[in-house]
Amino acid sequence: MAVHLNHTIVPARDRDETAAFLVDVLGLDPAPIYGPFRVVTLGNDVSLDVIQSDGPVPEQHYAFLVSDEEFDQIWGRIKERGLTFWADPYHRQPGRINTNDGGRGLYWSDPNGHNLEIITVPYGGG
Known part of the structure; x- marks a missing residue:
């Protein structure tokens, strides 16, 4: 059986703001609420489950593999x-x-200081 990442939890000072930021910049569908999470679903059916944190938010790194066209669109939204x-x-x-x-x-960076990355080729040249 192949192992696939299904979801990861993204801590945030403001759950709704962070989910909206990710959806907006990455050009994704709105993030529905599921329990305490805002679920940001990526194109490969992996989700970033954004949760409100009342304490310090440790800065994390999230990298997204995108097509050249998606790169241009996301880069455009970042600049806009x-x-x-x-x-x-x-x-x-x-x-x-x-x-x-x-x-x-x-x-x-997102509003929490998470280091976000987009790449068009996986590390090592894919």
Whole structure:
């Protein structure tokens, strides 16, 4: 049997704001409520289950593999919203994208400081 990731929990200071941010920038369907979560469903049926956290929110990294067309659309929404983006995960190259592994990639932050990434080619050149 193959093992597939089904969902992961994304802690947030504001569950609804974070889910709306992800849906908006990534161009996804609205995130319904399921119990204490806002469920952001990705194209491969994996979900980011956003939950309200009353305590500190540890910063996490979430990477999304997208097509070239989706990359352009997401990058466009990032720029339209005036969000800062970087070519690297350490945020040392602002306003640039990378061409690692023969694809394109960029990083930006969500309202909680989570480090978000889009790439068009998996690490190692896919």
